[in-house]
Amino acid sequence: MERLKDIIKKIKDSEQSGKILRNEYVVDNINKALDVVEQIGKAKNKKFVIDDDNRWVYTQLIKWVQGDRSFECIDIETRQRKPGNLSAGIYLAGPTGTGKSWALEIMSLLSQIDDVRLFCAGKMTKLEFPSVRTNQVCNEFAQGQSIEKYNQMPIVCFQDLCSLSEPEESMYMGNRLKIMQSIIESRGDRQDLITLFSSNVKFDSPHFRDRYTDRVVSRMFEMCNYLELKGGDRRRI
Ligand SMILES: Nc1ncnc2c1ncn2[C@@H]1O[C@H](COP(=O)(O)OP(=O)(O)O)[C@@H](O)[C@H]1O
Ligand SMILES: [Mg+2]
Incomplete structure (x- = not known):
C-alpha cells in the first residue's frame, strides 16, 4: 500500500499545482490510471495483472469513472464497440473468475483516489459505490429486512446477477417477491x-x-453500458 499512497499523493500534488485540466488529464493519464489500478489490484493480490484479456475493459471502466467522453462500450446486439453513455451504469458480463467483481470494486476505489463526483439523485455526490451480492439482497428480504434502500441508493453495484445462488423468488411472511426484478x-x-x-x-x-x-431486459439497455471480460478463471492461475 506504500506505493499506492505515493501515487495518491502525486495525483493530489499535481491537482493542487493546477496543472491538470479535465480533458487533458483524462487523455494524458490513461496509462497512469492503469498503473494506479494495477497498484490497487496488487495490493489486493500480488498476482493481479492487467493483460490482453482485460486491458480494453479496464481502460473503458477508467474512462467511465473519470467521465471521459471517449468512453466506449459493446453493442450487445452487434458485438461491436460503440460510444458509451456516461450517465448510465455498467453491466459487466463474463465467465466465472475472469475478474468482474474485482474490476468493479477496484473502480469504486479508483473513484475515491481521484475523488470523482457527479450530480446524482438530486445532489452532488461521490461516485464511490457499495457492492452487494444479489443472493445477499435476497437473503435480507427473506430475513425480514427492508430492501427499499436498494431502490434508493444513488449508486450501487449488484454482483452476480442471474447467478445460481440468487433465488428465483424470495419469501417473507407469506409475501413472495422476485427481488432483483423488482x-x-x-x-x-x-x-x-x-x-x-x-x-x-x-x-x-x-x-x-x-x-x-x-421489461427488465429493455430497462438494462437504458440503464447500463455493456462490457464483457474474456479469458480463463483467474482463481485457477
Ligand atoms: N486482473 C487480475 N489479475 C489476476 N488475478 C485476478 C484479477 N482479477 C481477479 N483476480 C483473481 O481472480 C479471482 C476471481 O476474481 P473475481 O473478480 O471474483 O471474478 P468474477 O467476479 O468474474 O467471478 C479473485 O479472487 C482474484 O484472486
Ligand atoms: Mg463475481
Missing part, C-alpha cells in the same frame, strides 16, 4: 440513479429474459 424495475423507472452489475449471463440471453421478463 429492484431493477424500480431503479429503471428513475433517470437519476446509477446501477452497476456483474453477471455470468448476457442480458439479452433467453435465460435472462425468461427469468426477469422483457
Whole structure:
C-alpha cells in the first residue's frame, strides 16, 4: 500500500499545482490510471495483472469513472464497440473468475483516489459505490429486512446477477417477491440513479429474459453500458 499512497499523493500534488485540466488529464493519464489500478489490484493480490484479456475493459471502466467522453462500450446486439453513455451504469458480463467483481470494486476505489463526483439523485455526490451480492439482497428480504434502500441508493453495484445462488423468488411472511426484478424495475423507472452489475449471463440471453421478463431486459439497455471480460478463471492461475 506504500506505493499506492505515493501515487495518491502525486495525483493530489499535481491537482493542487493546477496543472491538470479535465480533458487533458483524462487523455494524458490513461496509462497512469492503469498503473494506479494495477497498484490497487496488487495490493489486493500480488498476482493481479492487467493483460490482453482485460486491458480494453479496464481502460473503458477508467474512462467511465473519470467521465471521459471517449468512453466506449459493446453493442450487445452487434458485438461491436460503440460510444458509451456516461450517465448510465455498467453491466459487466463474463465467465466465472475472469475478474468482474474485482474490476468493479477496484473502480469504486479508483473513484475515491481521484475523488470523482457527479450530480446524482438530486445532489452532488461521490461516485464511490457499495457492492452487494444479489443472493445477499435476497437473503435480507427473506430475513425480514427492508430492501427499499436498494431502490434508493444513488449508486450501487449488484454482483452476480442471474447467478445460481440468487433465488428465483424470495419469501417473507407469506409475501413472495422476485427481488432483483423488482429492484431493477424500480431503479429503471428513475433517470437519476446509477446501477452497476456483474453477471455470468448476457442480458439479452433467453435465460435472462425468461427469468426477469422483457421489461427488465429493455430497462438494462437504458440503464447500463455493456462490457464483457474474456479469458480463463483467474482463481485457477
Ligand atoms: N486482473 C487480475 N489479475 C489476476 N488475478 C485476478 C484479477 N482479477 C481477479 N483476480 C483473481 O481472480 C479471482 C476471481 O476474481 P473475481 O473478480 O471474483 O471474478 P468474477 O467476479 O468474474 O467471478 C479473485 O479472487 C482474484 O484472486
Ligand atoms: Mg463475481
